[in-house]
Amino acid sequence: MLDLRVTAVVVAHNGARYLPTTLDALAGQSRPVDFSVGVDTGSTDDSASILQLGLPVGAPVVGSPARAGFGAAVRTAVAQIPQRKAAAEGTENQDWLWLLHDDSAPGPTALEELLLAVERAPSVTVAGTKQVHWDNPRELLDVGLSISRWAERLTLIDVDEHDQGQYDARSDTFAVNSAGMLIRRDVWDALGGFDPALPGVGDDIDFCWRNRLAGHRVVVVPAAVMRHASSRGTGPVGSRAARRAEVFLRLKHAPLWQVPFLAIGAVLGGVGRLLLGLLAKDPAHGTGQLLASLAAALRPVVLTRARRGARRTRRLPRGVVRPLLTPRREVWAHRRSVLEAFTARGAVAGGGGTGAVPEQDVPAGDSNDDFAALAAPGRAWVGAGALAAAAVLLGVSLLALRSWIGAPSLAGGALLPLPPTPGEIWEKASAWWVPLGSGAPGHGSPFSYLLWALSALGLGNPNAALVTIHLLALPLAGLAAWFAAGALTRSRGLRLWAAFFWAAVPALQVALGSGRLGALLAHLLLPLVLLGLVRAVGAAASAPSATGEVRLRPGTNGTPSWTAAAAAGLLLAAVTSAAPSLLPAAVLGIAGACLILRRRARTLWWSLLPPLVLALPVALSVGLEPRGLLGDPGVPLQFSAAAAWQQVLGYPVSFDALAAPAGVPAAGPWALVAALVVGAPAVLLAAGALFSGRRRPAALSAWAVALLVLASSAASAHLPVAAGPTSLIPPFPGPMVSAFSLAVLAAALLGADRFTSSMPATGGRRRGVRPLLVAGAVVLALGPVVSLGLWTLPHVLTTPASGTAAPASAGAATAANGTADTSSDGRAAASSTRFGTDVQISASPARTLPATAADRGNGPDRTRTLVLRRTEEGAIDAALVRGGGTTLDALSPLYAARAVQGSPGAADVRGDDDATATLRTSVAAITGGTGIDPREDLRTLGVGYVVLRQSGTAAELLAGQLDSVPGLAAVGSTPSGWLWRVVPPATPAGVEDAGAQTARVRILDASGNAEALVRSGPLTVDADIPSGSEGRTLVLAERADPGWKATLNGRVLDSQSTGWAQTFALPAAGGELEVRFVSPWQPWVEAGQAAVLLITLLLALPLPTRLKLSRLPAAARPEHGRPPAPSGPRRGGRSPEEPMRHRSGSLHTGADRGGDQHGTGPGLVGSNPGKTKA
Structure with a gap:
């Protein structure tokens, strides 16, 4: 004959609102408990005093740290249970623990039904109750718990599913909720209680898992009913805890050889959940899911300790629990059912409104109407004004x-x-x-x-x-x-x-x-x-x-x-x-x-x-x-502000x-x-x-x-x-x-x-x-x-001008005057003003250089073109132009700012550097009429052609002067201006000296003569070069900078400082030459930019209406069909109801649909085919 002693363990944390009802329900049991212990986990309300007044006289009330978790609180309570006297002859003592949360009120016969179930089946060491909603006892929360193959907590209960006895035939189940869980004391001691590594969410799943592998049974007793305020622990914190528990359980109970692969998969899954959170317009949730995955996967010491404890108590192979896992097809069918239910309710809520709702400060799950035209009275289309x-x-x-x-x-x-x-x-x-x-x-x-x-x-x-x-x-x-x-x-x-x-x-x-x-x-x-x-x-x-x-x-x-x-x-x-x-x-x-x-x-x-x-x-x-x-x-244009x-x-x-x-x-x-x-x-x-x-x-x-x-x-x-x-x-x-x-x-x-x-x-x-x-x-x-x-x-x-005009040069030594008004002080010469709106732009060809110069500039030599323009004041603008002409995308405010120095209010024009001085010297030699040969400077600059813009009589006079400059061969007049080719000096045989040719990248011998021209891209070099003499150098027509890197056959070339042009020492051997400009910031900056912009794009994509999730508080959503819960003390300062979360194709609230502070709420809600709903 069994002599059963039941000890009720009531754990409270800021549960003053619910605790009186829970203690009254405990006292009103048809089969009273034999002993009671109360544990308060650092409540800031009156929970501790309510426990002392509400429990039977002599029942101890102890404290436990809030961060230690539900399992630690139960262990503290178990230590307060007095030892029993030896059993009388013919009887057997058997102790049981009945775990209650502060917000879980058992029905009058709950304990009686649980004890009947364990008396009928001695192999049952854990029994649980049917969980219903605190405010609406007709609404089911869970009738036993299950998991997917990935250890995801599941209840398979539909949204707002009513209790019509459809689950009353259930018995054996994978796990039961810790709220109302009845545990045989010797099994509790043998298994070591709840795992300290799971201080809240997932502790009941893990305990029942270990209980089954130890050779015992877990049953749910539908006749034992428990009212549970399951929504108290939902929200971002509960959601992260649920994910952390899910990954940890997956790693704890898997074969050792699978652990590394599962850990990597969990991290990748966390990344996927982050992307889904971004698409669902909830980056905080997505980030929390990723961090939770990392937190669970990167705890090797804790995981090793937990696996060792599970192995010590395991008596059966791991596969014994496989029949109790929910098949993947049923999980996905259940998720679709939940999504359809919320989509339908969201459409109803979005169409007719839900009544006056207090203002929320929680970011909304967004929909397609974020940038749509706002609705207006239906008498006329609101977009007509925009079209007009x-x-x-x-x-x-x-x-x-x-x-x-x-x-x-x-x-x-x-x-x-x-x-x-x-x-x-x-x-x-x-x-x-x-x-x-x-x-x-x-x-x-x-x-x-x-x-x-x-x-x-x-x-x-x-x-x-x-x-x-x-x-x-x-x-x-x-x-x-x-x-x-x-x-x-x-x-x-x-x-x-x-x-x-x-x-x-x-x-x-x-x-x-x-x-x-x-x-x-x-x-x-x-x-x-x-x-x-x-x-x-x-x-x-x-x-x-x-x-x-x-x-x-x-x-x-x-x-x-x-x-x-x-x-x-x-x-x-x-x-x-x-x-x-x-x-x-x-x-x-x-x-x-x-x-x-x-x-x-x-x-x-x-x-x-x-x-x-x-x-x-x-x-x-x-x-x-x-x-x-x-x-x-x-x-850069001058203006009068x-x-x-x-x-x-x-x-x-x-x-x-x-x-x-x-x-x-x-x-x-x-x-x-x-x-x-x-x-x-x-x-x-x-x-x-x-x-x-x-x-x-x-x-x-x-x-x-x-x-x-x-x-x-x-x-x-x-x-x-x-x-x-x-x-x-x-x-x-x-x-x-x-x-x-x-x-x-x-x-x-x-x-x-x-x-x-x-x-x-x-x-x-x-x-x-x-x-x-x-x-x-x-x-x-x-x-x-x-x-x-x-x-x-x-x-x-004004009659529009016909034809097209070539633009002024960009990057010139001096820039064209771009004043917004017709005179420097903003006054018009004829006492009239256009308010600075004069049109300075006109139709232009897309290519601004003559075809010959543009072809050479875009060819493998990448030669430059020196573009000259005589201003109305008689000055010479000069620009060193690449490719087919300077384009808008090539202009750089950073480059323009190089010409300025000094602090604000005391700024001045910066002096020329060596490259600019070389350009200025060559321009002076070409336009000065001195007969000086400018070819050496032009070769250093990589100049192959000279263009003079057509700007009036003064330009025509200058063109005649340029015809006599040594080294310039007139090509003729083009729509883009007069063109001259820079020709190398002739050899004694009367042919052009190949050693005086120029390009963006040249190989010079020890004497400084061009040994070869190297094929080049606009900014990089990837070319095969022939072998040559010793002491040769590679010269780029680019300013020298430590960022230039060159390799020959994979070997890094030494940079040399010989003037302003970038130079590398080149061995006599030939091979594959690569030249790049490399910034140490480049990989980090580009990775950061890509990450931020990708995340921003995902957030900016409007969420389709079918995937939209309601972000109203649970009590304010129309699908709940009940008023908000009365105000009162709340757990951790959080609202009793928090917004729904969209994670990996399923809908969750926190640790699952009904997770609470102790991690004991039911899991993912859904339906099975053939179930009856109210």
Whole structure:
């Protein structure tokens, strides 16, 4: 006869809300327990006192460290159980432990049913209960536990599945929940209790696993029911713990030879879960899964100890548990069932709303509507305004810029053509050597990456994309502003005005006319950056529902959006690449927003990563000289910066306020009047938004950004980034004026939206304010009309020039004067002004050098071409040009900044280095008429041809002079200018001396004569060279730098310092020659850039609706069908319900659907075929 003694062990941790009910249920058992022990694990609420008062008199209550886990708490309790007296004759003592959580209340007959089950089957040493929801006892949580072949915890219970007795026939199961687990004491002692390596999640699975391998049975007793508040431990922490336990169990119970492979597989699986988390717009969850996989796999000492303990108690082979594992097909069917259930509920929730829901600061799982047009009343299609604005602006653009239609390319001002293929752009963008003139160390401009991406607009023809983006600049700007305005206002009229206002901002017109492609692209993209940032913090305007209920959509109503933050980061990277001067203001503004908004801005910080990693290689190249980081892309142009009040009105370059606009015959200060009409209404409306009630904080933020960029513009004026013909050149303020205008536009929309939304819909009051509305609308509309009219009128009155013109040289010793106005002080000679919008660019051929020179420059010799141009002032511009001509992607702000030295406010032009001095000497010899032979210097520079641009009578006179220069053979006049070939001196036999030939890479003998010319690429050398004499050298027409590395047949060649050109000592033997420029930062920077940009792209991809997961709290989701649980003390300060997680194709909450603090909740929810559901 058995004498059963049951000891109840109640473990509590901040469970004061649930503990009284649990203790009452324990006291009300039909078969009372024989002894009770309470354990408090460091609770900060009243749990310890409730245990002392609620347990029977004499029941000990002890403490246990919270971090030690549930198993340690039970071991502490077991040590308090008194020894039993010896059993009477004919009886056998048998002790049992009944484990209870503070939030698990057993049914009245739970213990009785459990004891009946173990009495009927002596082989059963562990028995568990049926788990139902605490608040809804009809809802099942688990009826026994199982695992997949990968040790993933499973319950195979459907979402919200009701208990209808469908599982009451279950008995033997792989494992049972530790809440309500009945364990035979001698088995507990023999197995050593729960594994300390699993202090929470997974401890019950592991114990039951070891129990079965020791030869015992585990059963679930459906008649014993346990109410369990399973959602208390869910969330990111529980999810990571579940993954860590899953991997650890997999490694602990596998054969030894499989452990290394399983560990590697677990880490790779963690990487896969990270990618899935990124796609599901939950990078924190994905990162947690990867870290949990690493934490479990990289614990060799703990794993060895756990495996040794499991081996000591194992009596049966590992395969004995295989029939109890859930087959893979059933696991996947179950996951599909869960996904379909949540997809259906998400569609219902998304369509009709869920009622008023408190604002959440948890980033949302995003959907396709992150950048979609916001919904509007269904009387008319909301996109009609966008199409109307785009159509009107397209007509204006084509009328004004009609001479560019069909152009092969564009050039002039700061603009140059692009190379014929996107691959050439990418090569220059990713190189760590600047291929301008004689070259210089430094990473390619990030702007070239943007040019490479834009080449897709031309279907692989970059120059076609260049022409297209200029012709479509106005409609694209309008569309961008229209979309961005939708995040700030629901008014169609205001969105339409915003589109026209943004397309008419003078900063866009100045960029368009002066060829400043970077400023142009920044202006087009800035509204989309604003849209992304607003939606990233959940501040976008939302469409009202038919019932007036609030819906939590990503980007609205305080629900942050990872998709929007990532998209904003990519767009901001493009903007700061096109306008690097905006980078400091962007960093300060977003960092400030993160500090102020705190958790609501938890997604916003990611938007800073793409622009920072894209600028990182340039920052490493410039070192302590920030000029190269902040310079504008394109040809450096001088300009006269506008005064602060003119920049506030939207004008980046100065104009004569007392003059008349060009095309306007009336005299007087009409320029000032026009400027005020264009910019003042928006500024005044934005200022009024500071007094607009609940929208005031947003308006204050907009004004803070406006003042920040205005201050940045003022500060940048004191930091020269290039040298012009007559002065140093600071960053162009156009992008900062655009950013200021956008902030003003945002504040104006907020103020106007507040005013219109507060107006009465009908009645006399509305009729009374109608005249004010009409007057305000007219004033606002007048600004874009005047701006576009003053920009278009001079173009209409001017006959477009026919033909194409070659652009001015880039990289010249002096740059062309690019002042925005017709005179240096910004005043027009005829007392008229175009506000700096003069068109300096025109149609141009894609190749800017004569064909002969271009073919040699792109051939294996890679010779350079010296391009000369006589300015109107009589000066000579000279440029050392590579390939078929300098292209826009080859220009580098870093290279331009080399010409400037000194601190801000005390900067000056840097003196010539040896390479520049050699160029200047050769130009002086060619143009000076002294008869000096320039060939030696030209050979060192790698020059094979000389081109003189056709620029008037002075150029013709200079051309006649060049015909008499020794070593120059006239080829003739070409559309790109007059052409001369550099010929070597003749030998006594009257033939050209082959030893005087030139190329980018030459082999010189000991006497300095050219022994051979080496085939070369634009930046690298991969060629077979013949053997030659001793003492020869390899010379590159590139500036010497430690980054140049050369090998011959794999052997590293020694670098020599003989002048400015890079030289290597070359042995007499021939073989395979390789020359590269190598930066020590290159592999690390490129890996970091690739990782950040790949993750950002994954985050920016909109999640299909079918895969969207609800991020509302569990109690607020419509599928739960019950009210939120009452407030009260909570575990670890966490909310009782946390958002659902998407992991590896399945849906989990924390340690599984019902995991709690002790890791005892049920696993993945799902269904089996043929089960009945309520």
